[in-house]
Amino acid sequence: MLVSDFMTRNFVRLQPEDSVRSAFAKFLQYRLDIGCVLHADDLLDGIVTKYNLYRMLVNGCSLEEPIGPAMIRDVVTVPQHIPMQQARDILITSQVAHAVVLDQRQKVVGIMAKADLIQAFLMESERLNNQVTALIEHLEDAVVAIDNQHKIITYNSAAERLFQQRPEHVLGGPVETLLPQIGEDITSALQNRFPLDAKKIFLPTAIALATYAPVTFRQQVIGAIAVLKDLTAYEKVAKELETTKKLERTLESALEIAYDGIAIIGEEGRITMVNDALLELYQIKRHDLLDRVAEDKLPELGLSETLRTDQERTSDIQEIKGRKCLITRTPIIRDGKRVGAIAKVMFRQLDHLKDLFLRLEDLENELTYYRSEYIRASTQGTALDYIITRNPVMESLKKQTYLAAQSFSTILITGESGTGKELFAQAVHEISGRPGKFVKVNCAAIPSELLESEFFGYADGAFTGAKKGGKPGKFELADGGTLFLDEIGDMPLSLQAKLLRVLQERSFERVGDVHTRHVNVRIVAATNKRLEELIEQGKFREDLYYRINVIHLTVPPLCERLEDLPVLCDHLVRKLNRILDKEVIGVRPAALELMRNYRWPGNVRELENVLERAMNLESSNWIEAHHLPQNLLSVNTGNPPASFLPLDRFRALPANAANKRDIIAAAEKDLILRVLQECGGNRTHAAKHLGISRSTLYQKMRMYHITEKSLFQAE
Structure with missing residues (x-):
């Protein structure tokens, strides 16, 4: 605060020859009690006060006499560029109520009075108070x-x-x-x-x-x-950390009781876990292996190669410390990225092949358990894990969603109907950790005349039939949480303007109320329409579009990620089994191939409806091609699926096949046997060629009594 910011610039200018009458007139005009007597070049000659002029009149002087005898030449002055605190000290030290303000050329530019000082310090006090209030509030x-x-x-x-x-x-x-x-x-x-x-x-x-x-x-x-x-978030992290430590201890215990040797590496290729069986085989101490490069310490296991290649699982026989060993390697994959690898070394009684094949399936299941437990112990799951996909575009979208959830910015999710936009909105809310609720509003399902009261609530007596005491709206219910505006493209223009105001000011009034309410709400909007076209048609506000389109996520339709069909079918069949109390095993390859040739305009929602229809209308344990609705079958040519082998590759069907079901079962068994033989017994590759999941392949092998022996010699 400088003197120049608060001084009185419109001051009384006088000359020594001015009369007392004219001086009083100027005092009245400027409403001041002091005037500056100046030379022609605005240099200060002295000052005259009302008090001095009053004394002249009391002493018998007339109003026409000059003011010269009343002039005071010993005047307190202050420079205009010094701080107000310094000017205050000068006035206090000089014991005067006024000071003349001079510029660098010693010309008079204003008057500094006590009132100016008081105004300056009041403004400074108010500024400091506002700063402290804003600091505390934020x-x-x-x-x-x-x-x-x-x-x-x-x-x-x-x-x-x-x-x-x-x-x-x-x-x-x-x-x-x-x-x-x-x-x-x-x-x-x-x-x-x-x-x-x-x-x-x-x-x-x-x-x-x-x-x-x-x-x-x-x-x-x-x-x-x-x-x-x-501390709520910190307490939650502490509990999750403790859970992770318990899982790690459980995993370590499980590794120690494993019959075979096991080694685990991280994505940098360093050894993170080994069990006693492996230490026994290599005759080495644990501390000599942990955190060491696996390629240097355990080169025979080939774990580093598993990280670098795209193979899901490899097996071979190696000689370690003079003993024949069967080594199986499996990568640990998280969000489509390889974050480690596991090696299982079978070296005990390897010559007894019969026992080995009998135990092989159990050991593979055990290894799968170790891998999943390791992932759970080393990484923290999110709500996005419930969005099932193998599609790289969807995996990238899940990563974008995770990053977007960390901010407070508004998110717009677009995509066709049935693609799962609400799932992504729920994932954003859960990952953000906001303490409030996830509140959904379907802008297309609420009548336009009720939308405003649904969004903002209403006050007591706002209209006939209003609930006594009023009712909170969706914004109040979502305070501290997330408000999901589904089908925002169908929102009336009149409400769009009010929504824009709330997004800008974070405040609103209930219908029929004058009290302003402030909320802290994260907005996530979704639509299956092109908002840019609606803007051109005048049906959607351009300013609202730019307000909600801060982070844009686009969910691809099902027809663009057909590789997700097998895993989606498995997941939905398990879900519908619980709801419908059914025991359907899965979808036959022929039916799955027909699904791949369909456009799926209703996306995942339509897929679930097709599966639910088939499970309700048929009593079979499998969903066959003829269980599918006619509209899906009509888009296919009727040719056998490309994944089927030529008919001349099948063995003769059993002569005693009594009906169509027995013929199909025999053909499917023979197909599975042929594919397993071509894949060398690798069930992961076989399941991929058949277009089904590994768990479904295991179920079919058990149903048709396909054993390890039969993989090498067909019955």
Whole structure:
């Protein structure tokens, strides 16, 4: 604050020959009590005050006499570019109420009075107060302050979220009654005039760490303050960390009781886990292997090669320490990326092939368990894990969704109907960790005349039939959480303007109410329409479009990710089995091939409807091609699926096949045997060629009594 910012620039200018009458006239015009007597070049000659002119009149002078005898030449001056604090000190030291302000050339540019000083320091005080208020309001920690009467005088938005009470309900009230969780400790800090050690307190919806201190002014205690840090998220992370440690200990125990040697490496190729069986084989100590490069210490296992290649599983026989060993390697894949590898070494009684083949399936299942447990122990799952896919575009979309969920920005999700846009919206809410609810509004399903009250609620008596006491709207219900606006392209223009205001100001009024309500809501919108075309047609506001289109996620249709059909069918069949109390095993390859040739305009939702229809209308344990609806069959040519082998490759069907079902079963068994033989017994590759999952292949092998022996010599 400089003198030039607050000085009085319109001051009274006088000459020594001016009369007393003219001086009084200028004092009245400028409403000042002091005038500057200047030379022709605006240099200061002296000052004249009303008081001095009054004395001239009292002493018998007339109004026409010049003001020269009343002029004061010993004048206090201040430069215009010095701070107001320095000008205040000059006036106090000189014991005067006014000072003349000079520029660098010593010309008069204004008058500095006590009123100017008071105005400057009042503005500075107000500025500092606003800064402190804004700082407290935007702190992540909750702040509560009380005065000497134990009345609450400060209560920021973080405290509102923590205590779940509105400011208007607590400000000015007694802290012991309104906030009993901290009332005793904050009053203790006030009365004892000493800070208290940090203490953990338990609130209905959170856990916080509170510190208390007295507030002093001029060596007098005028109140106390409490600062509370929300520990809820930290407590959750601590529990998850403890769960991860328990899983790691469980995994270590499981590895130790395994019959075969097992080694696990991370994505950098360093050994993270080995069991006692492997140490026995290599005759080496555990500390000589852990965190060492596997390629240097265990070159025979080929784990580093498993990380670099695209093969899902490899097996071969190697000689380790003079003993023949069967080594099976499997990559650990997370979100489409290889994050490690597992090697299983079978070296005990390898010559007994009969026992080996009998146990092989159990060991492979055990290895799968180890892999899944290791992934669960080393990585934290998210809600996106429930979105099932093998498609690289969908995997990339899941990664984008995870990153977008970390911010507060508005998200727009577009895609055809039935692609799962709501699943992505729910994933955004869960990953964001927002404490509020996930509230969904279908903008196309609510009548336009009710949309405003649904969004913003209404006050008591707002209209005929209104609920007594009013009703909160979706924005209030989603406070602190996420509001999902489904089918936003169908929202009326009149409501779009009001929605835009809420998104900009984060505040609104209920219908029929004048009270402004503030909310903290994350907006996620979705539509299956092209909003750019609606803007051109005048059906959607362009400013609202740019407000919601901060982060744009596009969900691809099912026809563009047909590789997801097998895993989606397996998942949906299991889900429908629970709902319909069925025991359907899965979808036959022929039916799956027909599904691949279909456009799927209804996407995943239509796929679920097709499977549910087939499971309701048929009693078979499998969904066959003839179970599919006619509209799906009509788009196919009727030719056998490309994944089937030529008919001359099958053995003769059993002569005693009584019906069509027996013929199909025999053909399917023969097909599975042929594919397994061509894949050398590798079930992962066989399942991929057949277009089914590994679990479905195992079920079919058990159903048709296909054993390891039969893989090498068909019955």
